[in-house]
Amino acid sequence: MSELSLQTTPEQQRALERFYHYEARLLDARQYQQWLTLVSPDIRYLMPSRVNVMVDNRQRGKESMISVERELEGEDSLGCPIREESYLHLMVRVERAFKINSWSENPPARTRRIVGNVELMAQEGDALSVLSNFHLYYARPGNADCIYSGQRRDLLVPAEQGYSISRREVVMDYANIEVPTLGLLL
């Protein structure tokens, strides 16, 4: 997406940021059940795989030569995305978090995320296409701490708590996957 974001009103921008800050706080506070209420039952939750592709000689000199999109094996590709999930998957993840035998999170990881660069890119009827970036600090007992970095490409629809997430694509910044899991709620 190379275009400038939509001209928003300060109120609309504020509403989006308010929503994302609330969401981030719920996730860092491990209030996943409440987080799930921000998600629409027909959500597509996606995380493309990121690969090293050949440079296409014919693209030389153009921005498309090194575009991020070329590196992504997403839902439309015949590669293998890291995650292609529905509400059911997210529900299983949330339920798992509250079982004493979900061993990789016992004791649970300590996380802190900063969400920013919130840009409203398009609006179709009610649905808002919104980009945001995040950095997440992750400390799991017994492991070295690490940082998650990525971009979220959301489709939001207005709802009681501000918005409801009806689609989220998380583009992670990784070469090899050096974090303990990409199965977090991001």
Added chain:
Amino acid sequence: MTLRISDLVNAEASLVSRRCWSDPDVYALEKRGIFGRSWLFLGHESQISNPGDFVQAYMAETPIILSRGTDARIYANVNSCTHRGLPVCRADHGNTKRFICPYHNWSYSVEGDLVAIPQEGALCNKPDKAQLGLKRVSRVESWRGLVFGCFDEQIEPLESYLGDMRFYLDAFLDRFAGGIEFLGAPHRWVINANWKLPVENQLGDVNHGAFLHSAIIPREAQDLIEELGLSVVPRPGHGATFRLMPEDSPVDDMAWGMEGLGGMFGGDEVQEYLREIQAQAASRVGDIRARMKGLTYGIYPNLSFLWSNTSFKVSHPRGPGKVEYWSWAVVPADAPDHIKKILRTNYSSFFGPGGILEQEDSEVWIQQFQGSNIDYADDRPYYYGLGLGEEKVHPELPGLVSVTANEFYARHFYARWRDELQAVEDT
């Protein structure tokens, strides 16, 4: 004090020293005695179907380019320039005529031959390019589309190396008239663990399911697995676990792919597609193999195949305490694209770096490596004796067969591992 391999694994391989996992000297021996002398998985022919196609691979820590030559044959070369050693290929996969080294632009054909030295025009002495190609992997063979390479010229043919493991692999591979396809680039997950534990986990450790994964796998589901489950060692080092379904089982209980989230919730068309494959199974692979519903498979030393969540995995060592764990989703090659896209989630929902289940496995592999570094407990080797001597021959299934709680698959693995290291420890 010098370390002797015979001190690490006892005669029946029921006791295995912590040092097998953590000692740098053991790892150095493994590189020579195992990774230098075994057939190692490089890729699948579906990844390089056209001349000029290539994918990257590894043989332990050695980077390899696996390619399809202009003569349609398969080549495997070390990805390192003969001039100063840089990798000449940087992409995970692609199609090319030449691999060009960035440093001084020596260029190599897709078969690995050196074709141009830009500097030579200015010089009188022309190097003999025929001697300066990329280093070939000594042996490359494929079976059912699975391509393996070996550094040792003397190794037995791949087919005899696989031995009766072929019987079990075919129960899956031969189910599909058009063969299988590996989707996309592998997920490359770096885990601070020793390479052998992911291997052992997929070789036959079905029983941890009820415990480690109890947050996700209900006890009743695990009971069903263990009730019908068999563990087989067709040849020491290889292993297969599966459920042998009763003859009157409903097709939906038997069919491959139905038990993954994609199969369960992917819609009628996918389920019909899976039933159709199962309907052909007996005529393709015979009655007993049509009733096999696989769980985990292992091919010595570091290739795994997870039938239930259809994925191939390779545990590439990066020293004693680190692995680069590669995994691919695998689908029938002739499935329509939209069905492939649903079936790949049978893998990714639960396994791989984003999977709901495997995050528990990777965590314990890391913790096991930490435990293996406790030198105060060196006199407390790990106990591998569960089910000692209880495996038997079976009237219809080749190899030794037992219940899944029997750890004989691991004993056979470590006995072979021990013998192969002993063969090189004094050389």
